[in-house]
Amino acid sequence: MTNWQHFTLGTLPVSPWRNGGGETREIISYPPGKSDFDWRISIATIAQDGPFSAFPGIDRSITLLSGDGVHLQALPDIDHALTAIGAPFSFSGDIALSARLAGGVTTDFNVMTRRTACAARVIPVRESQQISHEKGGAIYVIRGEWQLPDGVVIGAGEGFVWSAPYAEKKHAQHCTVKANHPDGLLLWAAVTQQ
Known part of the structure; x- marks a missing residue:
């Protein structure tokens, strides 16, 4: 778990949306401190219906x-009900979506990648999984307690994030996460070299 935070x-620092919707x-x-990110991972709270901002060049x-x-x-491109917890949905940031709440306030895990620099996949894990370091990424617990190497246990609302310049890695690093129940x-969220 070298370089995992x-x-x-x-x-996590909170940034209210300009439109007041979340x-x-x-x-x-x-990279840290740059507004033109290569990749970004966040958690958003959606409190009211409204548009998603377009992010040209971003997946x-x-x-x-x-x-x-x-x-x-x-x-005609997108008509998707995001109603199953833990089921990722991918789309192009070039498209400005509208979001309509199915009920009350929702919380969502978001990954954005600049398609000329990298790509990402979000994988739901229910039992155990070997996690590879890749270019970067994060794990986040939705439910249960999870066993990590070195006796580390994390629960709901906790996670780890890591980043490393791809060229500096000599060998891929792996660790296994396992559900305790x-x-x-x-x-x-695995961020890979494009």
Whole structure:
């Protein structure tokens, strides 16, 4: 778990949306300190219906963490009910979507990658998974307790994030995460070289 940084939902910095419809808690934006990120992982709270901002040149993935979810629409390209917790949905950031709440406030896990620099996949894990270091990424626990190497245990609302310049890595690094009970659910966002 070299270079992995622990985080909890409650300690992430909060940025309210300009339109007042929600807020974002950024887990990582890479490279650090640059507004033109190569990749970014965050957790967003959607409190009311409204548009998603367009991000030209960016590929996006959104996964419901809590709440009843949202209906995402940009006809004729996208008409998707994001209502299953832990089921990632990928789409192009070039498209400006509208989001309509299916019920109350929802919380979502978001991954954005600049398609000329890298790509990402978000993998729901229910039992155990070998996690590879890749170019970077994060794990985040939705449900249950999870066993990590070196006796580390994390629970709901906790995760780890890591980043490393791809050229500096001599060998791929791996570790295994394992649910401590059968109802566990964890997300792994793996950022890979394009």
